[in-house]
Amino acid sequence: MSQRILIVEDDPMNAKLFQLVLTRKGxxxxxxxxxxxxxxxxxxxxxxxxxxxxxxLSNSTLDGLPVDGLxxxxxxxxxxxxxxxxVLLATAHAMKGSKEKFLRESGADDYISKPIVSADDxxxxxxxxxxxxxxxxxxxxx
Amino acid sequence: xxxxxxxxKAPSGxxxxxxxxxxxxxxxxxxxxxxxxxxxxxxxAVVYGVAAHVCEQxxxxxxxxxxxxxxxxxxxxxxxxxxxxxxxxxxxxxxxxALRVHLVTTRQANPEVRSVYALVPGKAPGLWLYALExxxxxxxxxxxxxxxxxxxxxEIAGAIRGPTAERTYSRNSGGSWLSGYAPIRDxxxxxxxxxxxxxxxxxxxxxxxxxxxxxxxAYALALCGIVFTGLDRYQKRRLEQERNRNIHVRLxxxxxxxxxxxxxxxxxxxxxxxEAIAEATGFPHWALFxxxxxxxxxxxxxxxxxxDQAQLELAPDPIGPEASSLACRAAFRREAVTRxxxxxxxxxxxxAAIPELGQDPNVCAVPVVEHDETxxxxxxxxxxxxxxxxxxxxxxxxxxxxxxQGLKRIQLESxxxxxxxxxxxxxxxxxxxxxxxxITYANPAALRAxxxxxxxxxxxxxxxxxxxxxxxxxxPLLAVLRGAGGFSGEVVCCTVQETRFPxxxxxxxxxxxxxxESAWVLVGRDISERRDREDEIQSRTxxxxxxxxxxxxxxxxxxxxxxxxxxxxxxxxxxxxTPLNAVIGFATLIEQGITESEGERGSFAxxxxxxxxxxxxxxxxxxxxxxxxxGRLELALEAGDATPTIMAAVEAQRVLALRKGIKLxxxxxxxxxxxxxxxARLRQVLLNxxxxxxxxxxxxxxxxxxWRKLSPAEIHIVVEDTGxxxxxxxxxxxxxxxxxxxxxxxxxxxxxxxxLVITKSLVQRMGGRISMExxxxxxxxxVMLAFPVAQDGTQVRTERDPCLNES
Numbered sequence: 001m002s003q004r005i006l007i008v009e010d011d012p013m014n015a016k017l018f019q020l021v022l023t024r025k026g027x028x029x030x031x032x033x034x035x036x037x038x039x040x041x042x043x044x045x046x047x048x049x050x051x052x053x054x055x056x057l058s059n060s061t062l063d064g065l066p067v068d069g070l071x072x073x074x075x076x077x078x079x080x081x082x083x084x085x086x087v088l089l090a091t092a093h094a095m096k097g098s099k100e101k102f103l104r105e106s107g108a109d110d111y112i113s114k115p116i117v118s119a120d121d122x123x124x125x126x127x128x129x130x131x132x133x134x135x136x137x138x139x140x141x142x
Numbered sequence: 143x144x145x146x147x148x149x150x151k152a153p154s155g156x157x158x159x160x161x162x163x164x165x166x167x168x169x170x171x172x173x174x175x176x177x178x179x180x181x182x183x184x185x186x187a188v189v190y191g192v193a194a195h196v197c198e199q200x201x202x203x204x205x206x207x208x209x210x211x212x213x214x215x216x217x218x219x220x221x222x223x224x225x226x227x228x229x230x231x232x233x234x235x236x237x238x239x240a241l242r243v244h245l246v247t248t249r250q251a252n253p254e255v256r257s258v259y260a261l262v263p264g265k266a267p268g269l270w271l272y273a274l275e276x277x278x279x280x281x282x283x284x285x286x287x288x289x290x291x292x293x294x295x296x297e298i299a300g301a302i303r304g305p306t307a308e309r310t311y312s313r314n315s316g317g318s319w320l321s322g323y324a325p326i327r328d329x330x331x332x333x334x335x336x337x338x339x340x341x342x343x344x345x346x347x348x349x350x351x352x353x354x355x356x357x358x359x360a361y362a363l364a365l366c367g368i369v370f371t372g373l374d375r376y377q378k379r380r381l382e383q384e385r386n387r388n389i390h391v392r393l394x395x396x397x398x399x400x401x402x403x404x405x406x407x408x409x410x411x412x413x414x415x416x417e418a419i420a421e422a423t424g425f426p427h428w429a430l431f432x433x434x435x436x437x438x439x440x441x442x443x444x445x446x447x448x449x450d451q452a453q454l455e456l457a458p459d460p461i462g463p464e465a466s467s468l469a470c471r472a473a474f475r476r477e478a479v480t481r482x483x484x485x486x487x488x489x490x491x492x493x494a495a496i497p498e499l500g501q502d503p504n505v506c507a508v509p510v511v512e513h514d515e516t517x518x519x520x521x522x523x524x525x526x527x528x529x530x531x532x533x534x535x536x537x538x539x540x541x542x543x544x545x546x547q548g549l550k551r552i553q554l555e556s557x558x559x560x561x562x563x564x565x566x567x568x569x570x571x572x573x574x575x576x577x578x579x580x581i582t583y584a585n586p587a588a589l590r591a592x593x594x595x596x597x598x599x600x601x602x603x604x605x606x607x608x609x610x611x612x613x614x615x616x617x618p619l620l621a622v623l624r625g626a627g628g629f630s631g632e633v634v635c636c637t638v639q640e641t642r643f644p645x646x647x648x649x650x651x652x653x654x655x656x657x658x659e660s661a662w663v664l665v666g667r668d669i670s671e672r673r674d675r676e677d678e679i680q681s682r683t684x685x686x687x688x689x690x691x692x693x694x695x696x697x698x699x700x701x702x703x704x705x706x707x708x709x710x711x712x713x714x715x716x717x718x719x720t721p722l723n724a725v726i727g728f729a730t731l732i733e734q735g736i737t738e739s740e741g742e743r744g745s746f747a748x749x750x751x752x753x754x755x756x757x758x759x760x761x762x763x764x765x766x767x768x769x770x771x772x773g774r775l776e777l778a779l780e781a782g783d784a785t786p787t788i789m790a791a792v793e794a795q796r797v798l799a800l801r802k803g804i805k806l807x808x809x810x811x812x813x814x815x816x817x818x819x820x821x822a823r824l825r826q827v828l829l830n831x832x833x834x835x836x837x838x839x840x841x842x843x844x845x846x847x848x849w850r851k852l853s854p855a856e857i858h859i860v861v862e863d864t865g866x867x868x869x870x871x872x873x874x875x876x877x878x879x880x881x882x883x884x885x886x887x888x889x890x891x892x893x894x895x896x897x898l899v900i901t902k903s904l905v906q907r908m909g910g911r912i913s914m915e916x917x918x919x920x921x922x923x924x925v926m927l928a929f930p931v932a933q934d935g936t937q938v939r940t941e942r943d944p945c946l947n948e949s
Binding site: 020056091094119 | 717
């Protein structure tokens, strides 16, 4: 059974690019959304194995307030019902220190900077995160 | 009477004269005892002589009387009868009886007579025999012819010559008597017999005894008188001596006190004091130790008649109960300590050091005690022959006390002088006032500050000079003091000349010698200068604070600029990387042949082209801004109509507006809008504004209006939309370089956010101004442009809109 990846991305061209790469080179099932509530719901429903999260989101709101990818990830990682799903930050914010700052602030599992020069690297990271999650102890109430 | 159990010689020699040259108490006593004894002895002798004489007289009288009685009896006896008795020597016959009766009668007639008898000569010479007897005591019967015991009777022989009596009394168990004898002679004068009579001596002895007892009483009285007189005299003499001694001591103390009042160094005074003490006491060798207040040890302070070696030997050891130094022991015990002859330790040291004291000298150490604390020790040395008596110790103690007081007073005086000179010379105001608030003392500083040369401060009310507060109705100082028991703080001083100055004062209660709080003492200083300085400092501080604030503001601005610049770089990087991602990603897909169809390959290539175009826009924006920043943006200004440029910009946005389903309307006047313009730059401005309006509007319309305003002559262009609007608080930041409305990573709608900054700059370079207004979020936005109307030959003046934030 193929793994399911949820892509949170506001730029349609980039979202489409992710979808193409991950379905054709990696055999993943892909969903694309900008809606944080949808992300939470899907994870709680157990239909997601990994989340690829953009940081700058122009249209995303949660509880009526605009949120960015870091805030969504933080929310996911604080919630016991969602924190077990690995989150990969994929962002064009790639200044010096951004990686450490984002991982620290959001609690995300990994970070990859745009432009993504190597699709194989992306796939490798995704594979690692999913297999690591398979070894991790699932939440008690699940 | 003080007793001194001493067998030593009276004070003599140079070492220890009697203090005043007077005889000692002991001498006086001895003299008076002797005189009294002599007087008593004399009186005794006189009384004895008189008594002996009188007794002898009485005795003689008794003898004469007894002899006369014997003679009378003898005369009464007939001589012839006696002769007969002599012949017969028997106790019978009428003559004998007659004689006997006669004798008995005689005896009975005289009750004093114990017995009467007649004696006749015996055969042997000096032997007398009883011839007749009339005794009172019948038990002692003698008979005629019994020998007369003349053993004790010496006068019997003398009776031959005439009447006589015994010199001494005879006695037996029945009593005592005096015997008298008288001869009975015949006609021829021959002694026939001797009549003896024993007269009871009770009466004679009684009268003698009476006399003697009288004499004894008289003597006893006389003796009492003598002793009393002697005692009285002695007492008076002794009191006189005591008085003299007291006077001497008092004079000595007075002299000592007088010495101590002299001015001079303390050590000199101590030496003079020791001279006075030596003169007063007669002891020449003295040492004075003082206690070091810090270390608590004794130190030799002054000496008299002690050589260097002795002074060396006197270096005391630490004060304690077992100290070998007498002075240290005295200091520890806080009482006089004497070292007597034969006391052992220490003496020989001084014997070696002070030869004139001889072997084993006496030493007396007396502490000067003040508040239960030894402050000094006075030590005296005397030869072995001169022991220290209670009087000496008392005297030395007085001297020590006087010396201690003197030393203390000298210390106090020097402290007082110090204090007084301080009070004279200090700049601090010192004012003393009584409990009624009337000034009793003011030091020169206070007088300088508060009074003038004519008027002093004495007797002035303190409330008039020092105000706790200048507010009307404020409590006066004295009331504050009475309430709080003191005061410390700032007051206003009102001088006699009615000037005022601020002062910092402290007022405390002064306590007199008896511990009563009897006055107030105010200490204070003028703080006007300080106040001025404080004011100056205050104003400088304010200036500095202002400068600091400005610097802080500038710094904040710089920090903000730096922060926004960093943010700008980050965002620029982000904006460049995002389209690059698509370019690289799609190019990779094509390159690796992961395409399903020719059409898909075409769509990938289109995505690459669109992303690259977007990249170009971003890069152009950044370059424009860089030019704006550097001031190198060049405008080709020329007079012309703005209408074609407006229409072109609207047409460029029409496709996007149609795609979003919003209306795009344009209103321009029929006549040309003549102004100074660079058409390409004006188009850029309008494209930016219209692009924003379309982008931020999801429904409704975007409208652009242009018209010519007459006064002042301006071309106005307005872009309105019904889009999301801008929150009031964010409107002022819109035209600020590098700033973003939202500092988070939520992406702005388009571009780098530099559009409005570049727009504003371009508008200004064309001499116009730009402003933006929005009623708030969701209420649409309205941007207004105003350009001056072009006039022939006039330079377009660049104006600034004061409501725009220029950085």
